[in-house]
Amino acid sequence: MNVFRSKPAMRWLVPTAAAVAVIGGGAAAGTIVASAEPSLPERSAAQLLVDVQNAKVDGFSGTIVQTADLGLPELPGMTSGQDGASLLNLVAGSNSARVWYSGEDKARLALLSKLGETDVIRNGRDVWLWRSQSKEATHFTLPAEEKARDSAKLPREAVPSTPQEAADQALAAIDPTTVVTTTGAAKVAGRDAYELVLSPRDKASLIGQVRISIDAQTHVPLGVNVYAKDANAPALRVEFQQISFAVPDAQQFAFNPPPGTTVKQSDAQKLEAQHREQAKQAQEAEKQITSGGGPTVIGKGWTTVVAATMPESSGTEAAAIQQAVKTLPKVSGTWGSGRLLTSSLFSVLVTDDGRVLAGAVAPETLYQAATK
CATH class of the missing domain: 2.50.20.10 (Lipoprotein localisation LolA/LolB/LppX)
Incomplete structure (x- = not known):
C-alpha cells in the first residue's frame, strides 16, 4: 500500500x-x-x-x-x-x-x-x-x-x-x-x-x-x-x-x-457543518484582505515577497497583535516608516500606512519592494 x-x-x-x-x-x-x-x-x-x-x-x-x-x-x-x-x-x-x-x-x-x-x-x-x-x-x-x-x-x-x-x-x-x-x-x-x-x-x-x-x-x-x-x-x-x-x-x-x-x-454531519463555518470565516477574511487592495506577489521562488494591506479588525486578538507590533524596532526610508520583525529565516515589515510585506529575505529587499 x-x-x-x-x-x-x-x-x-x-x-x-x-x-x-x-x-x-x-x-x-x-x-x-x-x-x-x-x-x-x-x-x-x-x-x-x-x-x-x-x-x-x-x-x-x-x-x-x-x-x-x-x-x-x-x-x-x-x-x-x-x-x-x-x-x-x-x-x-x-x-x-x-x-x-x-x-x-x-x-x-x-x-x-x-x-x-x-x-x-x-x-x-x-x-x-x-x-x-x-x-x-x-x-x-x-x-x-x-x-x-x-x-x-x-x-x-x-x-x-x-x-x-x-x-x-x-x-x-x-x-x-x-x-x-x-x-x-x-x-x-x-x-x-x-x-x-x-x-x-x-x-x-x-x-x-x-x-x-x-x-x-x-x-x-x-x-x-x-x-x-x-x-x-x-x-x-x-x-x-x-x-x-x-x-x-x-x-x-x-x-x-x-x-x-x-x-x-x-457525527460527520456536525463535523462537516463546522468545516463549512470555518471555510466561510476564511472566505470573509480573504474578502477583507481583497477589499484592502489584495495581496501582491513580488519576485519569485525563494526570494518572493508578499505584500498586502492589513484589514480593519477589532477584538482581543487584534489588540494583542497591535501591541506586539508596537514593540518591534522602528524603521524608515524613502518607502515610508514602520516596524520590522526579523528572524533567521524570514523578515516582516509593517508600515505605518497599513501595509504588510513578508518574505524569506533580508529587510533591504522588503524596503525595495515597499517602494513599488
Whole structure:
C-alpha cells in the first residue's frame, strides 16, 4: 500500500511537510550523485525523488521531535495562555508527538506537551479526539466511505504510468529556482538514510538549504532540517527520534476514555457543518484582505515577497497583535516608516500606512519592494 498516494491526509505525519512549506518556489533536480557510504548504493537526486513518491509501508510507529530556533524577539501579548504557549514552542522551542499507522483506517497521533496530551485516533469509522488537560473526549462516527473514483476518468496527464514519469511531471511543474543535490548517507533514528539537499539559486534568500533525510530501505522521509544562510545548525528541525516499520498492535487504536473524562458524541454531519463555518470565516477574511487592495506577489521562488494591506479588525486578538507590533524596532526610508520583525529565516515589515510585506529575505529587499 502506498501511504502517500492512497491516504494524502497521512502525509503531514511525516516530516516532509516542513520542506513542502519552504520549497514552494520550485526545484530542478541536479545531476550530482550521492557519495554514499559503502553500505548504501549510490542514488542520484532524481532517483531519490522517485523513491519518495513510491514509498510503500503497511504500518509504522515512532516519535517525532520538532525544534525551532528562529531568533525571534519576545513579543508581549502573543504568548499568554495555552494557545500562546503552543505558538511560542512552534517558533522558539521544542515539541514532540507519537504516531501510529496501520492502514488507511487505523491511525493515531498523540501531541505531547508540558500542559498535557492531545490524541487524535481513527479506528475504522470511529474517530476520537481526547485532551488530557481538560479531561474531554469527542467521538465522531464517519459515514461509509464512497466508492473510489475510477482513475480512468481522470485526465491522462494526471495519472503517471511509471515512477519516472511521475518524477518528471513533478519537476516540470515547478520552475528551476532550486538546486537539488545529494550529500551522502546519514543516520536518523538509528536507521541508514540518504540526504537530499535543496538550495536556492538566488543567494538573496535567507534560507541556505533544506536537508531531507530519506530512509534507505523504505524510502520514507525521516527528517527535515532547514538551515539559514551561512548557518552551521538548523533553524528548524522536524525528524523521527525513533521509528519502527512493524505494524502496530490493534490495541493502539482502541480508545477507552479514562475515568473522569467528559465524553461528547458528535457525527460527520456536525463535523462537516463546522468545516463549512470555518471555510466561510476564511472566505470573509480573504474578502477583507481583497477589499484592502489584495495581496501582491513580488519576485519569485525563494526570494518572493508578499505584500498586502492589513484589514480593519477589532477584538482581543487584534489588540494583542497591535501591541506586539508596537514593540518591534522602528524603521524608515524613502518607502515610508514602520516596524520590522526579523528572524533567521524570514523578515516582516509593517508600515505605518497599513501595509504588510513578508518574505524569506533580508529587510533591504522588503524596503525595495515597499517602494513599488
